Amino acid sequence: MRSxxxxxxxxxxxxxxxxxxxPVIVVLLWEGLVRVGVxxxxxxxxxxxxxxxxxxxxxxxxxxxxxPYVGTWLSSARDSAVRVALGFGAAAVVGVALGTLVxxxxxxxxxxxxxxxxxxxxxxxxxxxxxxxxFGFYTMSAVFLIGLGAFFPIVVNTTAxxxxxxxxLVRAARMLGTGxxxxxxxxxxxxxxxxxxTGLRLGLGVAWVLVIVAEMVAVKSGLGYALWNSYYYLRTDxxxxxxxxxxxxxxxxxxxxxxxxxxxxxWAEAF
Amino acid sequence: xAVLTIENVSKSFRDVSRGExxxxxxxxxxxxxxxxxxxxLGPSGCGKSTLLNILAGFDAPSHGRVLVDGRPIAxxxxxxxxxxxxxxxxxxxxxxxxxxxxxxxRAADRSATARRYVELVGLRGFEHRYPKELSGGMxxxxxxxRVLAVDPAVLLMDEPFAxxxxxxxxxxxxxxxxxxxxxxxxxxxxxxSIDEALTLADRLYxxxxxxxxxxxxxxxxxxxxxxxxxPQVNDLRGRINGLIEGEVRRAFMERAQALDG
Numbered sequence: 001m002r003s004x005x006x007x008x009x010x011x012x013x014x015x016x017x018x019x020x021x022x023p024v025i026v027v028l029l030w031e032g033l034v035r036v037g038v039x040x041x042x043x044x045x046x047x048x049x050x051x052x053x054x055x056x057x058x059x060x061x062x063x064x065x066x067x068p069y070v071g072t073w074l075s076s077a078r079d080s081a082v083r084v085a086l087g088f089g090a091a092a093v094v095g096v097a098l099g100t101l102v103x104x105x106x107x108x109x110x111x112x113x114x115x116x117x118x119x120x121x122x123x124x125x126x127x128x129x130x131x132x133x134x135f136g137f138y139t140m141s142a143v144f145l146i147g148l149g150a151f152f153p154i155v156v157n158t159t160a161x162x163x164x165x166x167x168x169l170v171r172a173a174r175m176l177g178t179g180x181x182x183x184x185x186x187x188x189x190x191x192x193x194x195x196x197x198t199g200l201r202l203g204l205g206v207a208w209v210l211v212i213v214a215e216m217v218a219v220k221s222g223l224g225y226a227l228w229n230s231y232y233y234l235r236t237d238x239x240x241x242x243x244x245x246x247x248x249x250x251x252x253x254x255x256x257x258x259x260x261x262x263x264x265x266x267w268a269e270a271f
Numbered sequence: 272x273a274v275l276t277i278e279n280v281s282k283s284f285r286d287v288s289r290g291e292x293x294x295x296x297x298x299x300x301x302x303x304x305x306x307x308x309x310x311x312l313g314p315s316g317c318g319k320s321t322l323l324n325i326l327a328g329f330d331a332p333s334h335g336r337v338l339v340d341g342r343p344i345a346x347x348x349x350x351x352x353x354x355x356x357x358x359x360x361x362x363x364x365x366x367x368x369x370x371x372x373x374x375x376x377r378a379a380d381r382s383a384t385a386r387r388y389v390e391l392v393g394l395r396g397f398e399h400r401y402p403k404e405l406s407g408g409m410x411x412x413x414x415x416x417r418v419l420a421v422d423p424a425v426l427l428m429d430e431p432f433a434x435x436x437x438x439x440x441x442x443x444x445x446x447x448x449x450x451x452x453x454x455x456x457x458x459x460x461x462x463x464s465i466d467e468a469l470t471l472a473d474r475l476y477x478x479x480x481x482x483x484x485x486x487x488x489x490x491x492x493x494x495x496x497x498x499x500x501x502p503q504v505n506d507l508r509g510r511i512n513g514l515i516e517g518e519v520r521r522a523f524m525e526r527a528q529a530l531d532g
Contacts (some may be wrong), residue, residue, distance in 0.1 A: 003519065166361045168355060168357055169359055171355075171359065172353070172359075174346070175327060175347040175348070175349070175418075176349055176418075177371070177373055178372075190363040191363070267364075267401040268362065268363075268403075
């Protein structure tokens, strides 16, 4: 009923146009307000300037050595993406493995779960000084923070998923002659897959938050570093371009993960 | 060859929330012969599924013992295939993969065996579908094929057709009888439907309300397929109805009293 009403109401306007309308209006309004002087361009750069800066940052040739925002975007983006990939990858491997054990074996739950629950409420940002002292101002600091931050949602969701494996499926497997170890891999893990992917998505989101935090304070490269450094130069145009860069990469990586999940969970009733 | 011997089996559960012990089965004894098709009939909550779970090895009896060909049952095993009311298919596996689940040996052999059972239950063309894409009747066929593929001596069926619509149920009953005629397994079929039991079984065990006891054993010496409107069947139905109705009423009164108290 609802979709019929929507179609008849706005039949002439294609979906893509409808959905782009609001962002376009906001950007035009933003540009206009800066141009007429309602917004101070020293603090808020107009979108046209941000785009130009972004373009130079990505495609510019390094003629002026003094300007770090000419043609350096790709290496910054790559640095950040590599840290996210390393930290998230490690968190995924450890989180899924540990979460499965904690969810399945009582002994593992007793041994490991209290420690996880003890550490989990500590905000990851509170680990920053420790990370710098331990790993120094290097990539390892960032990878550690990202890994730790992504680990918790992954391990918690994996544990929940494995705990919620329908007992009747375990019975079915046992009655078909499946051994307990085999049941872990052939029943518990696949049954927990929807929860595991939920954890991975949450973890990936946290990873992009933390790469920026880490690069602002603990590492001297990447998009987070560019973001923080440009603040010292009052390059608000770079700040905005960097913000959208991080947002774009985060969005892209989430889409990729969702694609993978949609394929891996094509059997699930609702995903 | 499989003979099931149930000796003085009692089972009680601890209801933690109410802090009381509930007797589910009380001194059940019977012997189910090789290749027999036996139905266990009783009002809901009478412990008939509990008995089946003990036969399957999912639960242990509190007292008494259960033997398969003279050996006590310790755990579930592929000699006793279970068909669950809820199908219990692995949703992440296709029809073919579900049927292959319990098979051993080389991939090619497993695949060929599974295909044979896909044929047997009439699901050719659906091998690569996932359970969510199948109707209830089709899912139960997969569940049956999955169990038959491991070639158990005993088939334990826990109200397998209860969730199906009436027409599908009739069709499934007929096909189950055909498969049974061909494979000659020992079948223990739990149901609360008198007509279903009369359609399928060689012998009926009528169970009382909780704690479940065997009230009566009725042999059905009629050729299959049976005409449920035949006079002998009507007589049996009347007799069973009387037995079960009394039990249902007794169970209801007891529950009402328990709530009052």
